[in-house]
Amino acid sequence: MRRLIYELNEAFRIAFTQIIANKLRSALTALGVIIGIVSVTLMGTAILGIDASVEKSFAGFGDDVLYVEKWPWRGVQDWWNYRNRPMIKTEYAERVNEWVAEHPNGLIKLAVPAANRQTNIVRGELKLSNIFTEGVGHNLPRMAKMDLTEGRFFSEFEAHSARNVVVIGYDVADALFPGQSPLGETLRLGGQQFTVIGTLARQGRFLGLFSLDSKVMIPINTFRRYFAVNGNSTQIRVQVDGARMEEAREELRGLIRRIRQQNPEAKDNFELNEQRVIREQIDPIKNGIAIGGLMITGLALLVGAINIMNITYVSVKERTKEIGTRKALGARRRTILLQFLIEAVSICLIGGAIGLLGAGSLSALVSVAVPDFPIVFSPVLVVIGFLGSVVIGVLAGIAPAWSASKLDPVVALRYE
Template structure:
């Protein structure tokens, strides 16, 4: 055991001496690994960043909320059958809440009606368009994960009375009230004046397609006065997350009773949840991950070829040295270890430099683009180091094995 230890230390010393003696060649050899590790690591951080963004976006839908809608959250073939479904009504939420009050042990907890429309919001000379405007009830604040930056959410009295009060998103507040607090100020939506009573904290966007900060919420009875509700009503039901399957079936049966559907009739509504979106996004995420890692892995493969090539060159250059050492009694394993450690050393140095560069780039991107920072995790650090170690072993093994098998007589005569 001690002999192997000394041979290992001696191989490290020889590898360090060779790298110092051929600095430029070693650097150019390691460059392929550096580029490969940077590419793979940056792709990994980008994928982690996308995953984190997706999770953050999905959290806006709530893990414990079921959505009763007219249309399913998926592509449909028989468009007309969904088009002809009867629309949902605000009263359906009241019926569900009555059931919940009578059956407190059920997995259903709270039903909230939500009506939506796009509108233009005006305050003096300031105007923002395409704002997602929601009409809902005061209980909406209980099922969403939104803190208030300032002010408050509308209460039950304001909700039932249909007061002209609104809670606005962070971006709406920033655009309409750049120089002061919006709370207590008025704005106009269509023909109605509304008093701002609260501003929501910044929530971000859903995959960059829809911003939760470009929203206005008002009591649903106030919404009715200014907008045609039509088919734009959904019912959000908070449930016991640990009993999600039971809650879904309970809600389905309850909605069928509310709509008086006979046993043989199909559902004329859909119950959606966060999982539906995730199931559609997961295959796309897997495809992006596989394609990205395959493309960036090619650069690491090129780096491995470079190390193997330079190790072959090193063996050729030092053939006489190998012959001399073997003639003096060096074992095949010792020669194999020497050249393998040299290849691994170059690869690991390249991997460390690559990881350092990748970390610096990630920090720079996070500063320049705070809305979508890449996620540089400890796992990626270990993966990057492991890959550089594996590249060194795999690319250096065959040349090192060839060196260990050289006949000492032939090696000494090599010119």
């Protein structure tokens, strides 16, 4: 054991002596590893960023929420069958909540009506077109996380009395009330005057496609007073027991069928949607991007490994006489193998460290320059980067180190 420790110390000393003595060659050798680690790490940060973006986007849906709607969230071929379904009435939410009050131990917890449309919003000379306007129940904050930077959500009294109050998204507040608080101010929504009572916190983009901050929320009764409600834009959001989702789904299906007075033999004329449907469609795309990206960036690491192997072979050739001398003086094959193997691994580790620093710096720059671009630089990537550098060093250096350890000392001493 003591001899092995001595051999390792000697191998590290010789390896770093050679690296310092051949600075330019060592730097060029490490360059392939640096480029490979930067490429793979940046791809890893992008993949983790996409995952984080997807999770953040789905956080607004809720894992324990089912959406009673006319259309399914998946693609359909027989669209005419869905088109002919009766509309989803927002009044269903009251019926569901009445059932919840009568069955406190049931799997259904809360129902919130919702309807939406695109409207124009005007404040003085400022105008925003086609803003996502949502009419919802006052109890929505009990179901979904509603972070507000200012103000509050509308109350039960304001909702039932159909008051003209509005909660606006971050982008709407920034565009219509630059540099000032919008609370208590008025704006025109769909030609009607509304008072701003709250501002939603910034939510970013849904899957990076469209902004979640360009929207406003008003009481559902106010929405029904001023806007036409159709079946394509209405839904009932129902919070259920997430631990027993399938049972809760069946319980809700039976309840909605009774509310819509469907015959037992009739097919459902509504859809129960949940975020799992969207996940099932997005996950294969996300996984395909991850696999393809890592395969492409992995080629850079392969080139770096081949470069290290070639340079290590050159180093073995240059030091053939040195190897012969050391073997003639009693050096073991293991000692020679460790010397060249540790030299290759050391170059890879130095290259890996520089590559990780470069990747971290580039990630920070991208986050500052493009805030909406999903970038997550995780400590796990640092660990993977260093482990990957060691593996590359071992794989690239084992063959040259093995050939050096097998040299015959007599032949090596005669080498010119």
